[in-house]
Amino acid sequence: MxxxxxxxxxxxxxxxxxxxxxxxxxxxxxxxxxxxxxxxxxxxxxxxxxxxxxxxxxxxxxxxxxxxxxxxxxxxxxxxxxxxxxxxxxxxxxxxxxxxxxxxxxxxxxxxxxxxxxxxxxxxxxxxxxxxxxxxxxxxxxxxxxxxxxxxxxxxxxxxxxxxxxxxxxxxxxxxxxxxxxxxxxxxxxxxxxxxxxxxxxxxxxxxxxxxxxxxxxxxxxxIDEHRVAQAVDSSPTLSSTTSPPGNPQVIIASRLDDAKGVRQFLAEWQRVGHSGARLIVVGDGPLREAFESEYTSSEVTFLRHQPYTTTLQLTAQSQISVVPSQCEEACSTTILEALFLGLPCLALNRGGNPELARYQRWPGQLQLFDTIADLVAALRDRLALHPYAHPPTERTSWTNxxxxxxxxxxxxxxxx
CATH class of the missing domain: 3.40.50.2000 (Glycogen Phosphorylase B;)
Known part of the structure; x- marks a missing residue:
């Protein structure tokens, strides 16, 4: 009608x-x-x-x-x-x-x-x-x-x-x-x-x-506007290839930087257990940004602060894994939806609206949910060590619900x- x-x-x-x-x-x-x-x-x-x-x-x-x-x-x-x-x-x-x-x-x-x-x-x-x-x-x-x-x-x-x-x-x-x-x-x-x-x-x-x-x-x-996401990513001159870039794998966190979003807890655990040579980029701003930058910036961890939406999407598409470490109960995470649509494995906590987003996976297991940050980091480290780039190919022109x-x-x- x-x-x-x-x-x-x-x-x-x-x-x-x-x-x-x-x-x-x-x-x-x-x-x-x-x-x-x-x-x-x-x-x-x-x-x-x-x-x-x-x-x-x-x-x-x-x-x-x-x-x-x-x-x-x-x-x-x-x-x-x-x-x-x-x-x-x-x-x-x-x-x-x-x-x-x-x-x-x-x-x-x-x-x-x-x-x-x-x-x-x-x-x-x-x-x-x-x-x-x-x-x-x-x-x-x-x-x-x-x-x-x-x-x-x-x-x-x-x-x-x-x-x-x-x-x-x-x-x-x-x-x-x-x-x-x-x-x-x-x-x-x-x-x-x-x-x-x-x-x-x-x-x-x-x-x-x-x-x-x-x-x-x-x-x-x-x-999300999947058409806009695809257009933003495909217009980037650095994303002409559908294969992952050579070198160390890249993990992205796109988040507000405060206690509820769990970035501090993730970074502390990530630093404690080691990171298998992966590069971690953190995109976002918030009241704890300066404290996080001071404590965790290194050759493997880069803080990019707030970026325009198109740039954030391009950085996500250039990454191999997306992590959403929110400790609070996310209602229905836009960041998870973007990662799933772009074909990235996404690791998050099993709380709030996150379990409901499994219906938007491109393949079974694309969205992995964990009870604790420690469990999430351990799984991430194992994944990066075994085969960082292995996940089924996806077509971004295939729109989802x-x-x-x-x-x-x-x-x-x-x-x-």
Missing amino acids: TVPALKILMVSETLPARQLGGLAKHAVTLANTLIDEGHEVTILGLAGQDDDASRREMGFKGTVIGALALMPGWKEGLLGCFNPFKRLYFARQMAQTIAAHAPGFDVVHYHGNLPILAAFVPDHINFVQTRHDQGIECLVHVRFKEGQVCTSTDAADCAACATPFPNALQRMMSAQAVKTYRQLATQALRKHKTIFVSQAILGNAQRVLPASAFTRAQVVHNF SDVRAQLPRILHVYEN
Whole structure:
């Protein structure tokens, strides 16, 4: 069935930006594909961020309206507790901004960090939000604490994410903030349609919120633009051959550099056990980049910092193995999808949405999942020592179901219903 051309307002406070994370890439990929399919898409994003550098990084084909405000800290770090009113206040503000720009659009699609705003978006607006992380139930969005995946559902336990050793008052304030937030999240999901990018993050939300909150929710996996990925890789003059380059094998990690992403733990274990002459390149930026560079840079480990998306794809295609060492529960990793499509073996941890991505393998065993970083590094070292280049040949022109166009009909169905 042909869907009539729609006018779509794509909303995200992560855009425009000079460095795009997975959430922002998802939103821009979807927006550009909708435009290619004949729909009209406008991005409603942050005020004052729409400069040439951000435009180049985004690669968005449509119009950007800068009207959203960043959510400041409200001194939560200084006070050592989550503020029960902070997120409610900014959700109301953002909902008002959305309502002011919504007239004339057939659908408003939100990709961002404040899921409770849907509770304040008027009923008459055809509003959809996509949840890319665990922000429905977790105020820091990642359910990761003290170097481990957080499994607690008790709101009082969340106080330790505001300050390491909360006193009784801080614990009470944070607990109230989390309870209020979860109540509003329940209202938000009941009021408007929600897409989760993996069954894993939907399942985590279902542990905390009542079943009645999910009657308008469904799972549509994250995706990549496989055509764009193939074009970026094939346009590189260094990738004219389909065979692996001579010399030492290259392993790539493309990741944000913080504790939850597990890069430090991987590098420490990699350094401890040795690396069989392989070259490791780390692409990405984050709050711990300088510390990682200082501690782990060597003749075998190179930090390339943030790179344009096309360059990162080319570096991935030039590598022999991709490693995604995230310690947190990844929702539905774009990096894994890219590696699988490009025909690289991909090693990651067996948590979050990672197991669901096995359906996008080019051959059985392309995605290898491990319980610990130590197990992952041991398997990587064994693989490199035995036969670093052995994996079945693949055709990048053979599109898979991880392509945005494969998922687009389901998203359009959500818009239309």
